[in-house]
Amino acid sequence: MKELRKVLVSRAQLESRVKELGAAISRDYEGKELVLIGILKGAAVFMADLMREISFPVAIDYMSVSSYGSSSTTSGVITIKQDINTDIRGKHVLLVEDLIDTGLTLQHLGQLFALREAASVSICTILSKPSRRLADIPIDYCGIEIPDEFVVGYGLDYAEQYRNLPEVWIVETEEQQ
Numbered sequence: 001m002k003e004l005r006k007v008l009v010s011r012a013q014l015e016s017r018v019k020e021l022g023a024a025i026s027r028d029y030e031g032k033e034l035v036l037i038g039i040l041k042g043a044a045v046f047m048a049d050l051m052r053e054i055s056f057p058v059a060i061d062y063m064s065v066s067s068y069g070s071s072s073t074t075s076g077v078i079t080i081k082q083d084i085n086t087d088i089r090g091k092h093v094l095l096v097e098d099l100i101d102t103g104l105t106l107q108h109l110g111q112l113f114a115l116r117e118a119a120s121v122s123i124c125t126i127l128s129k130p131s132r133r134l135a136d137i138p139i140d141y142c143g144i145e146i147p148d149e150f151v152v153g154y155g156l157d158y159a160e161q162y163r164n165l166p167e168v169w170i171v172e173t174e175e176q177q
């Protein structure tokens with residue numbers, strides 16, 4: 001199994017950043033019809049926290065996309081495993097992610113939602129690894145930038161484990177051993 005090396009982002013840091021992001025989103029979308037779309041499975045924890053920091057009623061939906069499988073490196077191929085069932089035409093869409101790494105997942109999803117004629121498509125992530133970027137996508141709401149370390153917790157997994165850790169931890173992966 002893997003070893004948890006150290007806490008990279010504490011519960012308190014996550015909580016305060018989520019509050020700030022919620023406040024910014026509330027300001028920017030006041031009076032607009034907003035749909036939050038969480039990208040499963042990783043974004044489940046952040047979505048639950050973020051939506052409760054938004055000060056007006058929002059619709060939510062989830063989508064399941066996969067690029068990593070059980071490995072810790074991207075395959076570069078994005079597969080939609082489960083789509084939303086909300087009609088987002090003419091509505092403001094905010095894609096909610098746990099982590100932006102290469103950016104390929106969100107590049108693909110941004111294009112998809114533009115084709116679906118959303119009024120606007122923006123991106124919110126709690127974590128970002130800028131040094132790993134392959135696709136230069138604009139991140140409208142970025143929580144915390146982290147170094148190029150494999151992390152787990154707060155929704156993020158290694159081989160489907162550790163999503164339930166309340167903090168973000170650096171994990172030693174098999175590839176590093």
Ligand SMILES: O=P(O)(O)OC[C@H]1O[C@H](OP(=O)(O)OP(=O)(O)O)[C@H](O)[C@@H]1O
Pocket residue numbers: 039040041042043065066067068069074097098099100101102103104105106156157
């Ligand atoms: O910026 P990218 O390089 O595209 O990578 C980011 C995506 O990869 C991870 O998801 P994963 O495919 O592991 O699915 P999961 O959320 O179900 O674990 C992560 O949760 C993001 O969704």
Ligand code: HPA
Pocket residue numbers: 068072099101149150151152156157158
């Ligand atoms: O650091 C990570 N942790 C979990 N899943 C990931 N997918 C890309 N990078 C990561």
Ligand SMILES: [Mg+2]
Pocket residue numbers: 042068069156157
């Ligand atoms: Mg994963």
